[in-house]
Amino acid sequence: MSGTLAEKVWDAHVVRKGTDGAPDLLYIDLHLVHEVTSPQAFEGLRLAGRQVRRPDLTIATEDHNTPTLDIDRPIADTTSRTQIQTLRNNAEEFGVRLHSLGDADQGIVHVVGPQLGLTMPGLTVVCGDSHTSTHGAFGALAFGIGTSEVEHVLATQTLPLAPFRTMAINVEGKLREGTTAKDIILAIIAKIGTGGGQGYVLEYRGEAIRNLSMEARMTICNMSIEAGARAGMIAPDETTFEYIKGRPHAPEGADWDAAVEYWRTLRSDDDAVFDAEVTLDADSLEPFVTWGTNPGQGLPLSASVPDPVDIADESARKAAERALEYMALTPGTPLRDIAVDTVFIGSCTNGRIEDLRAVAEVIKGRKKNDDVRVLVVPGSARVRLQAEAEGLDQVFLDFGAEWRNAGCSMCLGMNPDQLKPGERAASTSNRNFEGRQGKGGRTHLVSPLVAAATAIRGTLSAPADLAPVAEPANA
Numbered sequence: 001m002s003g004t005l006a007e008k009v010w011d012a013h014v015v016r017k018g019t020d021g022a023p024d025l026l027y028i029d030l031h032l033v034h035e036v037t038s039p040q041a042f043e044g045l046r047l048a049g050r051q052v053r054r055p056d057l058t059i060a061t062e063d064h065n066t067p068t069l070d071i072d073r074p075i076a077d078t079t080s081r082t083q084i085q086t087l088r089n090n091a092e093e094f095g096v097r098l099h100s101l102g103d104a105d106q107g108i109v110h111v112v113g114p115q116l117g118l119t120m121p122g123l124t125v126v127c128g129d130s131h132t133s134t135h136g137a138f139g140a141l142a143f144g145i146g147t148s149e150v151e152h153v154l155a156t157q158t159l160p161l162a163p164f165r166t167m168a169i170n171v172e173g174k175l176r177e178g179t180t181a182k183d184i185i186l187a188i189i190a191k192i193g194t195g196g197g198q199g200y201v202l203e204y205r206g207e208a209i210r211n212l213s214m215e216a217r218m219t220i221c222n223m224s225i226e227a228g229a230r231a232g233m234i235a236p237d238e239t240t241f242e243y244i245k246g247r248p249h250a251p252e253g254a255d256w257d258a259a260v261e262y263w264r265t266l267r268s269d270d271d272a273v274f275d276a277e278v279t280l281d282a283d284s285l286e287p288f289v290t291w292g293t294n295p296g297q298g299l300p301l302s303a304s305v306p307d308p309v310d311i312a313d314e315s316a317r318k319a320a321e322r323a324l325e326y327m328a329l330t331p332g333t334p335l336r337d338i339a340v341d342t343v344f345i346g347s348c349t350n351g352r353i354e355d356l357r358a359v360a361e362v363i364k365g366r367k368k369n370d371d372v373r374v375l376v377v378p379g380s381a382r383v384r385l386q387a388e389a390e391g392l393d394q395v396f397l398d399f400g401a402e403w404r405n406a407g408c409s410m411c412l413g414m415n416p417d418q419l420k421p422g423e424r425a426a427s428t429s430n431r432n433f434e435g436r437q438g439k440g441g442r443t444h445l446v447s448p449l450v451a452a453a454t455a456i457r458g459t460l461s462a463p464a465d466l467a468p469v470a471e472p473a474n475a
């Protein structure tokens, strides 16, 4: 029977089929855990006298509450310290592997899983975190779950899941220079809206997707949730296999060959029917930035702040009015004229080594704008080590940026890295809700390339807006 990628992975994991509209019970292959959504789940186990059913399929890391400075000192903030200590206690009590601050494999949960080779095609992956959709880039069915579901998975390694609908997102053509995966996903969300993916598992397909690296594919799947989707997926291919091969948890020898043979079957059949289809043209795509307070309020960088008067739909108009007021923006202002005081480069959307390389390439030999504070926060300690091995840290420091330790950091400001009221950031993260990066802070979501150029010019900019670096006279 022909099916979509998502249906194939789902069907391979049904432990018990639901009848009369009841959810199917699915087997879970990988459970990722962090400090924010796990304390009550472990407490639930403790109260019920239960164990973690499969500690070998469960892995925890510290990310949201970790400081990015002075990580060898006790965490100053009491709430964060308690949160992290609780995870450490739980991991020890229940025998769960934990990568703590200071460990080379600590980092944002969605950066750590793929990096260790734990995230693989065809797996079901869950985590008490909405951006678990990131792992779908490998052809895994990856869902964010709530704390009570975390407890259920800890106790049983299964999860009852309601049926989903499928949406194909076809991104055809070739990306132009200066346009990236981030621009693709921001454009998709602007097109279908923050509720456009509700109830769906999205499958990103087409030439532009096939040409993307794994890291870029993760950027896209990461933000599926910002379109309201249950999950986002991309069929695995040679790029996927290449990325996984040789990683600490990747299969080896005959197991590798068998795995790849199976992984090759994980694609939507040519005659598979999707419940919905959307198409985006990569050829005409420009760098995209958000102007509002949800990830769907985005436009090409060459556009101007929209005038709510021109928005026909009343609720969208009201949302735009409110967003512009919060963002302190005037309709008609060219987006390129918007000055920021902070540039944040990091998060599970764009905190991987490739993102840091892309930024370094743009800023090399230049200085940041005097009025802008630039924070570069690697997505994991490994990314940090790799960047340092490549000398990227020096490029950031010479530029005038701050080079920090790994974690979620200013993506959501659960640690000291926050915007002050009224401050405005260009951020490579995924959410621009009111107060997301600090109370009263204003966020423009951008790609790493736009972040880099903005840090130089001080206003939202793309690398194409930069004057060439002057060659030394004696060169």
Ligand SMILES: CC(C)[C@H](C(=O)O)[C@@H](O)C(=O)O
Pocket: 036, 037, 064, 128, 129, 130, 131, 144, 412
């Ligand atoms: C803290 C966590 C539950 C949350 C999420 O689920 O996404 C966070 O990671 C975020 O990005 O807002």
Ligand code: SF4
Pocket: 063, 064, 108, 109, 110, 129, 131, 347, 348, 349, 407, 408, 411, 412, 429, 430
């Ligand atoms: S980096 Fe941001 S989006 Fe990703 S898990 Fe952390 S807080 Fe959530």
